[in-house]
Amino acid sequence: MDVKIVKRGEVPIQIKMKIPYEKIIEGLKSNHDVVVTGIKPQTAYYASKKLTKMLGEEVIALPSVYQKEKGYVFTTKSAIIEWARSQGISISED
Secondary structure (H helix, E strand, C coil), rough: CCCCCCCCCCCCCCCCCCCCHHHHHHHCCCCEEEECCCCCCCHHHHHHHHHHHHHEEEECEEEEEEECCCEEEEEHHHHHHHHHHCCCCCCCCC
């Protein structure tokens, strides 16, 4: 074991971020996409699975950059299909 004495504030503290599930669901139910910045891929994946169960509809998390911040945009599978059709893109609903 190695112990180091460092100046206060020299070592950044990592705080576990809670995902605002209710706010995300509110946005999705209002036919909006929801961007969450500063989360890891694993967090986005598990959040999408939990949101799918909570919403009763498949939620997908896609990597994104919003206002120069990396994060994930949460949307529903049906919204993606609807957008694709509006663009004349044929995709499978599987």
